Amino acid sequence: MTASHGKRVGFLELFFDLVFVFAVTQLVGVLHADQGAAGWGRSALLLWLVWWAWSQFAWTGNAIDLDRRPVRLVVLAASLAMLAAAVALPQAFGDDAAAFAVPYAAVRLAGLALYWIGLAHDAAHRAALRTYLPVALVGPALVLVGGLAGEGARPWWWLAAVAVDLASVATAGRGEFRVDAGHFAERHGLVMIIALGESVVAMGLTAEEAGLTARVTWVLVAAFAVVAGFWWTYFDWVAAAAEARLAGEADHRRRGNLARDLYTLGHLPIVAGIVVFVVAVEEALLHPAEPLHGLGVTALAVGPVLFLAGFVAGNRRAAGTWLWPRIAGVAGVAVVALAVGPSADPVVPLGLLAVVIAAVAVAESSRHRSLAATAA
Template structure:
């Protein structure tokens, strides 16, 4: 078989954008799931479902960096995953009820089927070795997913959380097996393409935040308080958007120049995963404030209002520090302010807590707007990641 070549730079295709529409639906489902179950158990359930949905998107997107979407085989794979993903995402509201099997079976068909497909499309020997290990890790998690689908109530959450932890551990450690380790710098990979796909996925999350705000505004009475809380929500969304995109070009250049794009890509995938989770939480908090602006904020609303932006900012701060020697003090101060704000506004009206949370984010934007643009020095690759494939 011929090894599939991966161009250093490639435009995102209309089919990839079409594929993402299923995940616009998914993020909306997850936001509604969190709003419908505003408890610790509900949050844990939403998190497990979100991680599964994100894994389905991320690994499929990663696959398209290896076999371009222009390839007819990739087009067929994307459309198949899109069809399965529609059924998987439709099952989200009842995944911990009577639709557990529908969610798990479609998820496993995507996860295992796409990985098996990658092993048959002509990747080079090193890439095939990596995806064989990925398949082993996914297969190891599958019994936990299936056992959870057969269980009821809290037991389902425990089994599915265990499956999720297995998959996260595999991704974080590059899916090792005994005696099989791979130097990621020697694997071909279109890191710039993955970065662009991640930025587009982030726009999906912003779209859901705006849709949530608009829907809440439509349902609320048109009084000054509604206009205030909706304006605050939109201001916060715009500020978070600015933080993500205003200085992303130096990260783009890093992806284009780095000798280890897979390491940078893995860091970016994790950062995006947490950032989107933060946006979902923040959007849910905004909806609660618009619906009940003068109620006491309480722990649930405050964790959404302050915790969502904290997850979002923290993930991007970590990503920047992982790629560059550039740990921004302004972001650390903003994270500290969000923690303090969450603690001191528990008994305040919800609208006041929302104003304070957004004010912290806007203040961070204003500080970073004055910071000179430019690349930070690239962080050296840790020696622990420079390991060789013992099978060579």
């Protein structure tokens, strides 16, 4: 990270983030349980909702003081509500959807309330928030209505909530939000670390369940190499360069819009890529002597592609350049997953994926047409 910090991420924020990442990892089970196109669509919809709740608190924590005791209590209560929503998440499209929707809506509303109340003495920032709140309040209301609606209507209510969420940030783009670049970047970097760590935990538990045979061990080693590559391609330069670019934008409105595009929207596919890759690894660990098929092959392709491609659009938005090594890596991942995945033991495509991602890391570190060079 660069030295642009006005304040640091607090332990309370990290506590909330741990609960959020648990909610995200619940989606792995959702995909295993429903492997068809509908399952992928439902998982994507739930990921958006969970990510949006976390993002809302990321913006709130960036803008207000969370150290006051009443605020702490609200954040802890929101963490409990997020835990309840996470536990109920696998049944969100079942008969007990309200068990997810009610605590979820409470989290969203708590975040918005803290945001508004915490800016009582910041008239300029509150003026920007005033353009966002009326639309933002509709999203959790639609999620709540969908949770109480029938199973057939529920996806449409929740898709409407997603549309409203997008409309809310488009509306907010006209306001001058005060963004602490260092804190915002650090918060997203730390949630990335937690997500990567949870992926390692999930892989380890699945390997233990499968039994540590030689095949399982090699699959685990190859999968860990891919996750280590994920870490490298993000923290080697992306994290610091993105923060520097955000800190270098002096205009409040433009900085707020950049934070929205580069982090709130741009990091969603990166987190999604981690989750989806874990699905592929679990399939490989449970069937280490069989080529991947169906869900395993799809997840093997989609996960790393989302992770690598997630920052391509963000870099284009922030620096005006294309990350060609990363784009080539996306093509390489697709070839390996779709051509080799269905025809070889899982350790082979996983090992090749690790090589592809390592090649991306090496190529990017030697190039200067990147956000890092622009920020410098």
